[in-house]
Amino acid sequence: xxxxxxxxxxxxxxxxxxxxxxxxxxxxxxxxxxxxxxxxxxxxxxxxxxxxxxxxxxxxxxxxxxxxxxxxxxxxxxxxxxxxxxxxxxxxxxxxxxxxxxxxxxxxxxxxx
Amino acid sequence: xxxxxxxxxxxxxxxxxxxxxxxxxxxxxxxxxxxxxxxxxxxxxxxxxxxxxxxxxxxxxxxxxxxxxxxxxxxxxxxxxxxxxxxxxxxxxxxxxxxxxxxxxxxxxxxxxx
Numbered sequence: 001x002x003x004x005x006x007x008x009x010x011x012x013x014x015x016x017x018x019x020x021x022x023x024x025x026x027x028x029x030x031x032x033x034x035x036x037x038x039x040x041x042x043x044x045x046x047x048x049x050x051x052x053x054x055x056x057x058x059x060x061x062x063x064x065x066x067x068x069x070x071x072x073x074x075x076x077x078x079x080x081x082x083x084x085x086x087x088x089x090x091x092x093x094x095x096x097x098x099x100x101x102x103x104x105x106x107x108x109x110x111x112x113x
Numbered sequence: 114x115x116x117x118x119x120x121x122x123x124x125x126x127x128x129x130x131x132x133x134x135x136x137x138x139x140x141x142x143x144x145x146x147x148x149x150x151x152x153x154x155x156x157x158x159x160x161x162x163x164x165x166x167x168x169x170x171x172x173x174x175x176x177x178x179x180x181x182x183x184x185x186x187x188x189x190x191x192x193x194x195x196x197x198x199x200x201x202x203x204x205x206x207x208x209x210x211x212x213x214x215x216x217x218x219x220x221x222x223x224x225x226x227x
Contacts, residue, residue, distance in 0.1 A: 042220050056214065095212045100145065100162065
């Protein structure tokens, strides 16, 4: 069990650019979650998958955001036309469908200049 | 809609002193409650969780929490803090079995002084 991994750990980009983050869950976990955490706030739910199906999306996930989990393993979160307000820590978590605990990765810190 | 309130943004305690971090929740059904800890540069680590049964739950690192339905509270306690406990602490309420959306509070930053 190597835990949840996220890449890159840090990303600096200019406003208007597109960025993509990757999350690799714990290998046997079929649920995968994305959260966003801004400075001084708790994590906010964005979306979650069961296998490759996206089961729920938050209103926070605007049209510029898209998440995929094509083979039910790793997931990507893409932000198009980044804005300064997108600067945040993006956290990924995974769990078993039948279990109650979400295990979090270290996060990807995005800075939009 | 579910929500969590952590009234204390920042708490400072002396090493060896006792600690209590407050958490109030709002949820329409039986709540699934969690406490997570986040150290700088680290992901969130689960300290403990409550679903049902005994309202006093034990977690890792010597932490415990008590669920009080009448007060909609789930306060975190530790009898004697260590310098390594300095971190950000988040209370969360989970929909479903805790394996769906989690709603977090804004967190309490804990500082330990010698």
